[in-house]
Amino acid sequence: MRDTDQLDAEGKTVLLRTDLNLPIEDGEPQKTVRFERYLETIKELSQKGARTVVMAHQGRPARQDFTSLETHAEMLEEELGKDVNFVQTFFGPQLGDAVASMQDGDVTLLENIRFLSEELQNVGAKRHSRDYFVENLAKYFDVYVDDAFSAAHRSHASMVGFTPLLESYAGPVMSNELESCKRVKQEFQSGILVLGGEKPSDIIGMMKHMIEDVEKVLLGGIPGELELNLEGHSLGEKEQWIRDNNFDSSADELEELMREYSDKIIVPEDLRTDSGVYEPGEVPEGEMTWDIGDETKERYCQEIHDADAVVMKGPMGAFEEHPEGSEIVVECIADSDGFTVLGGGHTSSLVQRFGHELDDFDHVSIAGGAFVRYMSGEELAAVQALENQ
Ligand code: 3PG
Numbered sequence: 229m230r231d232t233d234q235l236d237a238e239g240k241t242v243l244l245r246t247d248l249n250l251p252i253e254d255g256e257p258q259k260t261v262r263f264e265r266y267l268e269t270i271k272e273l274s275q276k277g278a279r280t281v282v283m284a285h286q287g288r289p290a291r292q293d294f295t296s297l298e299t300h301a302e303m304l305e306e307e308l309g310k311d312v313n314f315v316q317t318f319f320g321p322q323l324g325d326a327v328a329s330m331q332d333g334d335v336t337l338l339e340n341i342r343f344l345s346e347e348l349q350n351v352g353a354k355r356h357s358r359d360y361f362v363e364n365l366a367k368y369f370d371v372y373v374d375d376a377f378s379a380a381h382r383s384h385a386s387m388v389g390f391t392p393l394l395e396s397y398a399g400p401v402m403s404n405e406l407e408s409c410k411r412v413k414q415e416f417q418s419g420i421l422v423l424g425g426e427k428p429s430d431i432i433g434m435m436k437h438m439i440e441d442v443e444k445v446l447l448g449g450i451p452g453e454l455e456l457n458l459e460g461h462s463l464g465e466k467e468q469w470i471r472d473n474n475f476d477s478s479a480d481e482l483e484e485l486m487r488e489y490s491d492k493i494i495v496p497e498d499l500r501t502d503s504g505v506y507e508p509g510e511v512p513e514g515e516m517t518w519d520i521g522d523e524t525k526e527r528y529c530q531e532i533h534d535a536d537a538v539v540m541k542g543p544m545g546a547f548e549e550h551p552e553g554s555e556i557v558v559e560c561i562a563d564s565d566g567f568t569v570l571g572g573g574h575t576s577s578l579v580q581r582f583g584h585e586l587d588d589f590d591h592v593s594i595a596g597g598a599f600v601r602y603m604s605g606e607e608l609a610a611v612q613a614l615e616n617q
Pocket residue numbers: 247249287288378379382573595596597598
């Protein structure tokens with residue numbers, strides 16, 4: 229796989245796929261580690277004299293964070309200290325004119341690529357390379373650089389469709405993440421997993437592949453609550469919320485894992501709502517659980533302290549409003565003498581949010597699903613596309 233160290237970018241039109249999918253708070257995208265890493269890639273290409281057109285997505289259709297990238301363009305402009313042209317079309321003369329008017333070092337950002345339905349089809353590189361927008365967009369570029377490691381598990385048009393058409397390179401984020409994840413896989417032979425967040429299906433996939441080798445799994449976030457609910461504990465309003473959001477779709481797989489590995493999987497002993505901290509089953513009707521409670525924080529920190537290696541993926545609760553559980557767990561991991569890894573878009577954003585340095589951990593991956601799949605031994609579609617071209 230070629231990387232951008234081998235690219236003489238000066239004067240070239242570069243189509244750069246990044247992952248600027250950021251947490252949105254009060255309508256504003258947040259400047260997380262992910263944003264900073266892509267800022268570096270864009271700066272680097274710009275300084276090398278490339279004419280860089282950035283592609284990215286934000287959210288998924290029907291989700292609240294599925295929005296335009298207009299504010300992202302303003303954020304880039306502010307950080308780069310230069311104009312960033314924001315273009316709302318993906319093909320045709322308006323795009324052609326925008327690219328043709330670029331000078332060496334200029335940067336353009338395209339609108340949320342997921343506004344195009346073709347983007348989201350999960351088909352192979354050859355098939356995507358024949359998509360109307362892919363064929364037409366490719367015409368304006370000398371090279372394609374894929375730096376979106378965190379979306380590398382998606383066989384989406386912008387992730388795989390350009391590799392059969394353009395000379396293609398892995399960007400610095402992609403290369404570094406691949407190297408670090410390889411190291412994590414080698415070094416994390418045994419230890420504990422701390423798993424939370426909002427995507428139980430990802431977490432269950434990771435557990436299935438790794439549980440034989442790990443010592444313990446500490447569950448928090450939605451996966452922890454789902455398991456408590458499966459054990460028959462009532463969770464107030466959260467039960468209905470889990471069902472409404474279809475987070476119970478992987479319930480059977482979780483139950484099966486629990487049957488086989490109940491000695492390894494630890495679930496929260498208490499949960500926080502607006503009115504206090506309750507044991508599972510005691511959560512008052514009509515109240516929503518937001519976070520793990522004090523007993524759980526203490527137990528999880530002790531486990532982290534005793535472990536030789538810890539991998540955390542997913543916050544312990546709704547950290548935007550109720551950060552305490554996630555904050556204490558991240559702090560215990562930062563203080564650990566063992567090998568420590570944080571993975572995931574939200575999880576990596578906790579480093580800055582809670583005042584830590586990236587160096588406090590052995591690796592901080594900005595990828596969630598791609599990190600999980602890599603750790604689970606699965607091939608990543610975009611990496612394969614770069615390797616096959
Ligand atoms: C992520 O944040 O994990 C990536 O941007 C991929 O997003 P997705 O899960 O919506 O494809």
